[in-house]
Amino acid sequence: MLEITNLTKTFGANTAVDNATLSFQRSAMIGIIGRSGAGKSTLLRMLNRLTDSSSGSFTVEGHDMTHLRGAARRRWQSQCAMIFQQFNLVPRMDVVSNVLHGTLNRRSTMATMFNLYPTSDVHRAIEILDRLGIVEHAPKRAEALSGGQQQRVAIARALMQDPKIILADEPIASLDPMNAQVVMQALRRIHEEDGRMVIANLHTLDTARRYCDRVIGMRDGRVVFDGTPEQLTTGVARDIYGAGSDFSEAATSTAIETLDSTDTHAVPA
Structure with missing residues (x-):
């Protein structure tokens, strides 16, 4: 693939x-x-064609995507949706309109200028918001929502593109542990229920083990680990992060029970 x-x-x-x-x-x-x-982020940006590669290539179903330009690149970007750490929503725009922005790549310039959407697209946006558990926030401005809710709006916008692949660049890095779990569970359900490939840059080992089928480790720009969550031992993690024997997974855990058992004033990395 x-x-x-x-x-x-x-x-x-x-x-x-x-x-x-x-x-x-x-x-x-x-x-x-x-x-x-x-x-990690540069790799995802090359796959989405937000950044051009210096050399090498990548193909999807046998088609080379590395050097696409213009309309062909935009078509690929609609099939390879990107979710960002900082959500990239329009804060003063309502939630439904933010989700409908996922259709911009296939709409005419005139329709975009006058914010015109087919009724079928509006209904689909509502259905996706309902699926993600935030349909009651549809008429609200995006800025009125919590960080976790805004990230789910960003996921809904990605789903409006009906992509083959979803790339998530540190999707939970700015969220508290409860919202981080909700967002990761949503991404996992999308993979399982829709059969979509999801590739997520993550900053915690417990999250990678809990939600992912496969884990890639990068260090200094190179892939240094490619295996199952079970193979991601603490020793392997030390190698990936270039850490010493004092490396502690608990310090970067998003598990609520782990945080509850530590100093309540500590801030997870």
Whole structure:
């Protein structure tokens, strides 16, 4: 389904992603972990074509997506939806309109200018919001919602594109543990119920183990681990993060029970 071959991105003398080669033969929920600056976000941005690669390639169902331009690139971006850490919603716009923005790639310029949407699209947006448990917030401004609710609006906007692949760049990094679990459960259900591939950059090991079928570890731009959640041992995690023997998973856990058992004034990384 997705083949990545020697994909590389350089910024001047710095290499953000270094010869990444990965093969995804079936739909799965995949977590990518690694410390800040490991190349996780750059990899996703290359797959979505928000960023051009310096060399290498990636194909989807045998079609090369690496050098698409113009309308062809926009068509691919509609099939490869992106969810961001900071939601990227229009704060003063109502929730339904934010979700309907997921259809912009297939709408005319005139319809976009006058904010005109087919009734069928409006109904579908409402159905998706209902599926994600936030339909009662449909008429509210996005800025009135909590962080977790806004991230679910962003997921709903991605689903409006009816994508083959959903890329989530640190989707829970700015959320509290309860909302983080709600968002990850939503992404997991989307994968299981719709059969969509979900690739998420994650910053906690327990989240990757709990929700993902496969985990990719990146360090200094290179893929250094590719395996199952069960293979992601503490020792492997130390190698991925370049940490010493004092490395503690509990310090970055999003598990509510873990946080409850620690100092209530501590802030999880």
